Amino acid sequence: MPLTAVVDEYVDSRDLCHNYRRHLMRTAERMASCGLSSVADLTPQRVTRWLDSLAVSKTTKSNYRRQALTIIRAALGPGCADFIEGVRRVKHSVPPPVAWTREELSRLLHVARHLPGKLQCGCPVHVFFTAWLLAGYSCGLRFSDLLNLRCNQIRDGRLYTIQHKTGDSLVQVLPHECVDALNELMELSPDGRVFRWALSEKWLRIRWDRMVAAAKLTGTCKWMRRTGATWVEATQPGSSSRFLGHRSPELAMKHYVDRTLLPNSCPMPPPIR
Numbered sequence: 001m002p003l004t005a006v007v008d009e010y011v012d013s014r015d016l017c018h019n020y021r022r023h024l025m026r027t028a029e030r031m032a033s034c035g036l037s038s039v040a041d042l043t044p045q046r047v048t049r050w051l052d053s054l055a056v057s058k059t060t061k062s063n064y065r066r067q068a069l070t071i072i073r074a075a076l077g078p079g080c081a082d083f084i085e086g087v088r089r090v091k092h093s094v095p096p097p098v099a100w101t102r103e104e105l106s107r108l109l110h111v112a113r114h115l116p117g118k119l120q121c122g123c124p125v126h127v128f129f130t131a132w133l134l135a136g137y138s139c140g141l142r143f144s145d146l147l148n149l150r151c152n153q154i155r156d157g158r159l160y161t162i163q164h165k166t167g168d169s170l171v172q173v174l175p176h177e178c179v180d181a182l183n184e185l186m187e188l189s190p191d192g193r194v195f196r197w198a199l200s201e202k203w204l205r206i207r208w209d210r211m212v213a214a215a216k217l218t219g220t221c222k223w224m225r226r227t228g229a230t231w232v233e234a235t236q237p238g239s240s241s242r243f244l245g246h247r248s249p250e251l252a253m254k255h256y257v258d259r260t261l262l263p264n265s266c267p268m269p270p271p272i273r
């Protein structure tokens with residue numbers, strides 16, 4: 001059975017986000033280009049050699065390994081534990097998370113509030129990006145969940161949604177500033193969607209990069225969620241994983257919270273006199 005067909009069966013039997021489907025299929029196609037096109041071609045040694053041949057970073061190679069093992073589990077079923085153990089692990093280091101300081105976030109918000117012009121749909125640019133930034137910082141949502149947010153998921157300053165990646169619910173009480181910005185944008189929505197009606201994902205990312213550069217900062221849209229988690233942890237220790245909707249509490253500190261912004265988190269030697 002071709003591995004691409006295995007991926008098709010796997011994703012059709014689950015409610016997976018579009019990007020994850022695309023990543024799995026890309027991995028299956030890349031394996032096929034190196035001679036691992038069907039289930040009959042799979043051996044632990046051949047999968048390891050395929051991983052060794054990839055001219056990518058160790059982090060990317062580790063991601064390919066994880067996706068390949070997902071495909072292998074779907075192909076071989078529950079009796080594949082020995083096979084999985086035979087595929088050599090990829091050792092890689094996880095860089096420490098970096099988030100915006102409050103001063104940097106304030107600077108970015110100032111730029112968003114003063115963006116000139118209108119989008120092609122007629123929505124003022126500053127209305128869209130002020131709401132986008134405040135919601136991304138305040139809601140703790142992943143990019144796709146934030147982009148696909150609907151007006152009926154926000155009621156009286158409270159957010160009710162289901163995370164597409166995990167299927168878990170996430171509820172938040174939103175600050176007044178965020179609620180006001182969202183209400184201003186939602187009043188313009190013609191179809192009940194908060195953001196997607198106004199701007200495509202491609203142009204959202206392009207305009208976002210321009211806005212961040214105008215604020216003399218760096219950071220993708222992921223930094224909004226990371227910064228929100230960092231300042232939740234700084235003001236309410238132990239709450240960042242709940243804010244992000246994580247099942248595993250250690251993930252927030254490992255991948256999202258910038259420890260340098262937490263009070264007394266990084267030990268320092270006394271000054272030299």
